[in-house]
Amino acid sequence: MISVAEALEQLFALVEEVDSEIVPLRNAAGRVLAKDAVAARTQPPFAASAMDGYALRATEVEPDAMFKVIGEAAAGHAFDGRIGPGQCTRIFTGAPVPEGADQVVLQEDVTRRGDLITLGHKVEAKSNIRPAGGDFKTGDALKAPRVLSPSDIALLASMNIAEVPVARAPTVAIVATGDELVAPGEDPGPDQIIASNSYGLAALLEKHGATCRLLPIARDTEESLTAVLELAASADLIITIGGASVGDHDLVAPVAEKMGMERAFYKVAMRPGKPLMAGRLGAAAMVGLPGNPVSAMVCGTIFVVPLLRAMLGLGRAAAPRRRMQLAQALSPNGPREHYMRACITAEGLIAFDRQDSSLLSILSSADALLVRPPHAPAQPIGALVEYIDL
Ligand SMILES: Nc1nc2c(c(=O)[nH]1)N[C@H]1C(S)=C(S)[C@@H](COP(=O)(O)OP(=O)(O)OC[C@H]3O[C@@H](n4cnc5c(N)ncnc54)[C@H](O)[C@@H]3O)O[C@H]1N2
Numbered sequence: 236m237i238s239v240a241e242a243l244e245q246l247f248a249l250v251e252e253v254d255s256e257i258v259p260l261r262n263a264a265g266r267v268l269a270k271d272a273v274a275a276r277t278q279p280p281f282a283a284s285a286m287d288g289y290a291l292r293a294t295e296v297e298p299d300a301m302f303k304v305i306g307e308a309a310a311g312h313a314f315d316g317r318i319g320p321g322q323c324t325r326i327f328t329g330a331p332v333p334e335g336a337d338q339v340v341l342q343e344d345v346t347r348r349g350d351l352i353t354l355g356h357k358v359e360a361k362s363n364i365r366p367a368g369g370d371f372k373t374g375d376a377l378k379a380p381r382v383l384s385p386s387d388i389a390l391l392a393s394m395n396i397a398e399v400p401v402a403r404a405p406t407v408a409i410v411a412t413g414d415e416l417v418a419p420g421e422d423p424g425p426d427q428i429i430a431s432n433s434y435g436l437a438a439l440l441e442k443h444g445a446t447c448r449l450l451p452i453a454r455d456t457e458e459s460l461t462a463v464l465e466l467a468a469s470a471d472l473i474i475t476i477g478g479a480s481v482g483d484h485d486l487v488a489p490v491a492e493k494m495g496m497e498r499a500f501y502k503v504a505m506r507p508g509k510p511l512m513a514g515r516l517g518a519a520a521m522v523g524l525p526g527n528p529v530s531a532m533v534c535g536t537i538f539v540v541p542l543l544r545a546m547l548g549l550g551r552a553a554a555p556r557r558r559m560q561l562a563q564a565l566s567p568n569g570p571r572e573h574y575m576r577a578c579i580t581a582e583g584l585i586a587f588d589r590q591d592s593s594l595l596s597i598l599s600s601a602d603a604l605l606v607r608p609p610h611a612p613a614q615p616i617g618a619l620v621e622y623i624d625l
């Protein structure tokens with residue numbers, strides 16, 4: 236059995252970065268920026284007022300000073316003139332500051348009578364002006380690669396980038412296997428259950444930038460599995476679920492190998508997820524996940540999401556880990572790296588008592604996978620442990 240870190244390295248070796256495509260800005264959120272986005276303009280393009288008030292010369296600001304209002308500057312409507320001594324313009328937030336002015340006095344700090352304003356007894360030195368280029372300048376770049384956040388989308392819009400180069404979404408074909416499975420919404424027989432893993436995995440992988448196809452459930456025969464795997468041929472990544480262990484009906488590896496799969500590894504020293512398998516099938520990378528629902532989702536988090544990020548050009552790195560103290564003691568760990576379902580509380584991490592890899596209700600309540608290295612000793616309350624956010 237290989238370690239989780241070795242398995243991840245071997246998985247990374249199975250994939251390449253996808254190419255890029257151009258999408259409209261409206262569809263770019265959550266996608267991975269593939270090339271630096273370079274601002275074609277400066278923002279703000281002119282010195283702009285940050286407040287509603289009066290634009291005037293800062294050197295003339297003193298208690299009870301008077302100014303003549305000679306015009307108005309509003310957002311989208313510049314004042315076409317120059318401010319001279321003793322003069323000011325009415326100005327509104329976002330308006331270009333007229334030539335000659337270098338301060339905006341808030342309207343709350345002014346008394347106006349007709350075309351004359353008088354400052355109060357107390358005056359502020361603050362300019363209330365946003366300098367040209369204060370946010371970004373022509374040529375400034377939003378660096379690739381990065382997952383475009385809502386804030387990034389606003390920034391790209393402000394840069395006047397209407398079409399965005401992004402990494403093509405890797406296509407993932409998901410194959411659930413097993414005679415016991417029916418799709419959600421169908422009527423299961425007395426010895427059947429509902430297929431859940433493919434739905435959970437598709438949700439997880441689509442959250443991280445994949446386009447998933449759920450193929451028909453493969454039955455536990457060579458013919459059925461072969462037929463469904465053939466449907467997966469055009470995908471960048473093929474994920475099978477179940478049939479990975481040592482039982483008589485665990486057919487994924489033998490069938491895929493018959494179809495030409497080159498196996499990279501089988502079995503990883505982790506819990507849950509031991510019977511993980513990976514290789515290449517035709518042009519696609521293939522990952523065979525264990526069937527137990529929590530095992531499949533944990534392997535999705537620990538292996539498939541990092542693999543997807545590598546394909547998207549986001550680098551080849553394991554799922555990020557953080558540290559937190561334990562709010563409940565832990566007994567010694569066995570020989571496999573254990574990914575314990577846990578909750579984050581104000582006092583620290585608490586691992587669930589029930590860690591069976593079939594329990595989706597526990598996984599759904601968990602916020603974190605508490606990572607226990609192989610053979611970790613017992614840990615008291617307050618000990619620092621590593622975890623991965625769910
Ligand atoms: N003798 C041994 N038996 C088992 C071992 C072992 O080392 N020796 N390993 C156990 C471990 S650990 C795991 S994990 C499972 C993995 O087995 P498979 O990958 O072959 O998975 P299945 O047998 O097909 O299914 C296991 C379990 O999960 C349910 N399942 C499968 N697919 C789905 C799905 N898409 N949605 C919901 N539930 C699914 C299936 O009905 C079974 O209950 O093997 C252990 N056995």
Ligand code: MOO
Nearest residue numbers: 507508509530592
């Ligand atoms: O490795 Mo299994 O995934 O523990 O249930």
